[in-house]
Amino acid sequence: MHDRILHHLAYSQGRGAEFATTFDWRMAVSHTVRDLMTQTWIDAFRAARDQGAKRVYYLSMEFLIGRILDDAIINLRLEKPMDEALGMLGLNKQEILDDEPDAALGNGGLGRLAACFMESLSSLSCPAFGFGIRYEHGLFRQRFEGGQQVESPEDWLNQPHPWEFVKIDYSYTVGFKGHVERIGGRSVWHPGESVIARAYDTPVIGWGGHWANTLRLWGAHPTTLLDLHRFNAGDHTAAAEPEALARTLSRVLYPDDTTDAGKELRLKQEYFLTSASLQDILRRFFQEYSDLEMLPDKVAIQLNDTHPAIAGPELIRLLMDDHGLAFEKARDLARGVLNYTNHTLMPEALERWSTWLMGRVLPRHMQIIQMIDDDHRRTSGRPPHVGIIQHDQVLMGELAFVMASRVNGVSALHTELVKNTVFADLHRLHPDRIVNQTNGVTPRRWMRLANPGLARLLDDTIGEGWTTDLDRLRALEPHADDAAFRESLSGVKRANKVWLSNGLLAGLGVRADPDAIFDVQIKRIHEYKRQLLNILEAIALWKRIHDDPKGDWTPRIKIFGGKAAPGYWLAKSVIHLINDVAATINGDPVTAKFLQIAYPSNYNVSMAEDLIPAADLSEQISTAGKEASGTGNMKFTLNGALTVGTLDGANVEIRDLVGPENFFLFGLTAEKAAAEAATPGHARHAIEQSEDLKTALHLIAEGRFGRAENYYHLLDRTWNDDPFLVASDFDAYFATQRRIDAAYRDSAAWDRMAALNIARAGFFSSDRTIRGYMKDIWQARPVVI
Numbered sequence: 001m002h003d004r005i006l007h008h009l010a011y012s013q014g015r016g017a018e019f020a021t022t023f024d025w026r027m028a029v030s031h032t033v034r035d036l037m038t039q040t041w042i043d044a045f046r047a048a049r050d051q052g053a054k055r056v057y058y059l060s061m062e063f064l065i066g067r068i069l070d071d072a073i074i075n076l077r078l079e080k081p082m083d084e085a086l087g088m089l090g091l092n093k094q095e096i097l098d099d100e101p102d103a104a105l106g107n108g109g110l111g112r113l114a115a116c117f118m119e120s121l122s123s124l125s126c127p128a129f130g131f132g133i134r135y136e137h138g139l140f141r142q143r144f145e146g147g148q149q150v151e152s153p154e155d156w157l158n159q160p161h162p163w164e165f166v167k168i169d170y171s172y173t174v175g176f177k178g179h180v181e182r183i184g185g186r187s188v189w190h191p192g193e194s195v196i197a198r199a200y201d202t203p204v205i206g207w208g209g210h211w212a213n214t215l216r217l218w219g220a221h222p223t224t225l226l227d228l229h230r231f232n233a234g235d236h237t238a239a240a241e242p243e244a245l246a247r248t249l250s251r252v253l254y255p256d257d258t259t260d261a262g263k264e265l266r267l268k269q270e271y272f273l274t275s276a277s278l279q280d281i282l283r284r285f286f287q288e289y290s291d292l293e294m295l296p297d298k299v300a301i302q303l304n305d306t307h308p309a310i311a312g313p314e315l316i317r318l319l320m321d322d323h324g325l326a327f328e329k330a331r332d333l334a335r336g337v338l339n340y341t342n343h344t345l346m347p348e349a350l351e352r353w354s355t356w357l358m359g360r361v362l363p364r365h366m367q368i369i370q371m372i373d374d375d376h377r378r379t380s381g382r383p384p385h386v387g388i389i390q391h392d393q394v395l396m397g398e399l400a401f402v403m404a405s406r407v408n409g410v411s412a413l414h415t416e417l418v419k420n421t422v423f424a425d426l427h428r429l430h431p432d433r434i435v436n437q438t439n440g441v442t443p444r445r446w447m448r449l450a451n452p453g454l455a456r457l458l459d460d461t462i463g464e465g466w467t468t469d470l471d472r473l474r475a476l477e478p479h480a481d482d483a484a485f486r487e488s489l490s491g492v493k494r495a496n497k498v499w500l501s502n503g504l505l506a507g508l509g510v511r512a513d514p515d516a517i518f519d520v521q522i523k524r525i526h527e528y529k530r531q532l533l534n535i536l537e538a539i540a541l542w543k544r545i546h547d548d549p550k551g552d553w554t555p556r557i558k559i560f561g562g563k564a565a566p567g568y569w570l571a572k573s574v575i576h577l578i579n580d581v582a583a584t585i586n587g588d589p590v591t592a593k594f595l596q597i598a599y600p601s602n603y604n605v606s607m608a609e610d611l612i613p614a615a616d617l618s619e620q621i622s623t624a625g626k627e628a629s630g631t632g633n634m635k636f637t638l639n640g641a642l643t644v645g646t647l648d649g650a651n652v653e654i655r656d657l658v659g660p661e662n663f664f665l666f667g668l669t670a671e672k673a674a675a676e677a678a679t680p681g682h683a684r685h686a687i688e689q690s691e692d693l694k695t696a697l698h699l700i701a702e703g704r705f706g707r708a709e710n711y712y713h714l715l716d717r718t719w720n721d722d723p724f725l726v727a728s729d730f731d732a733y734f735a736t737q738r739r740i741d742a743a744y745r746d747s748a749a750w751d752r753m754a755a756l757n758i759a760r761a762g763f764f765s766s767d768r769t770i771r772g773y774m775k776d777i778w779q780a781r782p783v784v785i
């Protein structure tokens with residue numbers, strides 16, 4: 001191994017060892033590791049083709065991958081030889097790993113799910129491609145100035161990316177705008193603009209190095225480099241226009257996952273991903289087969305949310321206009337391969353495009369969408385208020401539903417709500433189409449990589465088999481009653497807490513006692529996720545401690561992490577408030593040893609890997625009915641944190657599995673929450689009932705945490721509107737937190753609960769989720785080399 005590293009240092013980096021920087025060493029190590037996965041990758045590709053396997057294509061606008069190097073080392077089982085090699089070279093492994101920028105091509109849960117799925121597809125040797133966009137700038141970097149979020153562009157491709165292979169022969173033209181002409185009974189689209197989509201492939205190695213799939217990210221390139229004609233005529237700006245269009249298409253990730261921007265560039269990005277991917281899928285199909293009838297036997301396509309929902313019309317277009325099929329045939333084939341995952345019920349997140357914009361950017365697709373809608377009206381006997389085109393808007397959820405074989409929700413509760421709310425009418429017409437696939441996370445990254453101490457303890461206690469068969473964690477159950485095992489488990493947790501205290505938290509100037517409860521809420525900042533509820537509880541608790549500093553309080557450190565969408569003002573004032581409250585509370589000598597607040601900036605996958613293993617308490621406190629599933633909740637449970645949570649998303653299943661006695665439940669149910677939100681004056685009424693909440697709000701209004709004016713809007717909304725029921729759930733939340741304070745003091749009982757949470761959470765492996773998709777949605781099978 002150490003020869004290979006030195007080889008790459010010389011021949012890939014062009015450096016002698018005595019001149020090499022950390023970056024040079026990381027490149028050399030990464031190329032060494034990449035070499036060791038490449039043969040598997042090629043063999044897997046060949047085996048899938050030789051066996052005529054059905055291929056799965058996962059289309060997603062986001063892949064929130066994080067770092068690749070350590071994940072590859074672990075999956076290839078190279079930890080020992082790599083440690084030895086780096087030891088011989090006198091290198092610090094952690095320093096090399098930390099040099100890698102996070103691949104942050106996603107906003108949050110949806111993109112991280114796609115990344116976990118890619119890893120599980122490879123670990124299960126299911127032949128698959130992930131298709132996405134190679135954004136030059138991933139999710140923005142966050143820093144705080146005066147407690148407020150400031151964004152700056154992320155720049156991961158400013159340095160060589162050692163994992164990818166450029167496939168310049170896999171390039172496709174993607175058109176926009178222009179007009180449609182009828183020639184001899186066929187429609188011909190003459191785009192007014194076009195770009196080239198070029199494939200950049202990253203191998204994704206599965207556990208044990210037995211299989212690797214491809215993450216194929218499309219980069220946009222100009223069709224003509226320069227309009228020489230215009231350039232020579234002196235119009236230098238116009239001459240560079242084709243290049244400018246191409247560059248913007250794959251330049252930045254849209255930084256908001258919960259509201260639909262409705263912007264032309266976003267529609268173009270979505271079509272760019274979809275068209276390039278479908279052209280590639282058809283090219284690959286025709287390499288092996290000539291009869292399009294076989295398409296549904298050989299291809300399964302998953303649409304991750306509606307972002308690639310233009311796939312229905314695009315596939316019909318390719319089959320009709322390029323391959324001469326009749327509409328009905330093209331429709332049946334398209335529906336035979338397409339499936340759609342719904343991720344949200346919130347109206348502001350449901351994508352819709354004006355027919356005007358759709359018709360201008362994608363004129364041929366607008367015609368086909370009209371045909372799909374007319375056809376569905378005729379064939380389904382739907383009522384008049386149901387349809388894809390409504391009030392001059394194209395509803396992408398309806399389009400995806402109508403064009404899919406299967407539509408899935410992402411947790412049991414969410415799937416029921418999908419059936420009863422957003423798609424109630426379509427569900428009545430197509431009662432077999434909606435299925436559930438509860439999300440999961442990969443235990444390789446979220447346990448082995450993030451928490452090596454826990455992985456070692458599990459290996460020693462129940463063997464390594466849990467890594468690929470997470471249900472085997474059940475074998476831990478009897479050990480929960482074994483004091484020696486509990487001691488080891490809490491020892492692992494404590495070591496993780498110490499490591500976090502000495503690293504990240506010390507860097508923030510927060511004095512974190514490793515014996516305090518580490519109470520963690522990390523996720524995008526959004527009203528429905530209710531970081532506001534958490535920080536209000538902190539204020540109320542602080543006030544109580546302050547008034548009774550001799551009291552027997554359980555020390556707690558509250559840790560927040562997360563970014564707000566740049567235009568989401570309320571979320572940004574919550575960030576400001578958390579930082580202002582932290583400054584006041586952390587600076588109070590009276591309460592310092594009982595309560596501290598830490599908010600490290602720029603939350604990302606790598607930070608999650610550091611925080612989750614050190615958490616005692618997982619905050620999953622969204623308004624019931626609003627979080628589709630959550631996956632952060634699963635990562636915490638698998639790392640032995642207990643959950644304080646509402647009956648929302650996958651929390652419901654987590655609680656059922658770990659047992660209600662091992663889960664801190666509070667708050668209104670989805671049904672009660674909907675009724676409460678519809679009750680006039682609910683917030684004011686709830687605040688007036690709660691001394692603690694009233695006090696907390698008054699302290700903010702008095703300017704105890706920075707200038708009160710900064711929070712008038714937030715306070716006004718909490719008193720008068722409060723659509724996410726912070727006030728209505730406050731007292732239940734506060735009381736539950738005090739129960740937690742008491743429970744934490746009985747460390748044997750707490751550790752037993754933590755052990756049982758781990759033992760019973762095997763269901764939340766993304767391997768289980770992918771097996772579900774393979775069986776119920778894709779009809780795909782694993783392949784052996």
Ligand SMILES: *Cc1c(COP(=O)(O)O)cnc(C)c1O
Pocket residue numbers: 107108109112522523524603604605608629630631632633635
């Ligand atoms: C898991 C994860 C998420 C999703 O967290 P939720 O709590 O489910 O919203 C978001 N961002 C990162 C970096 C993650 O690792």
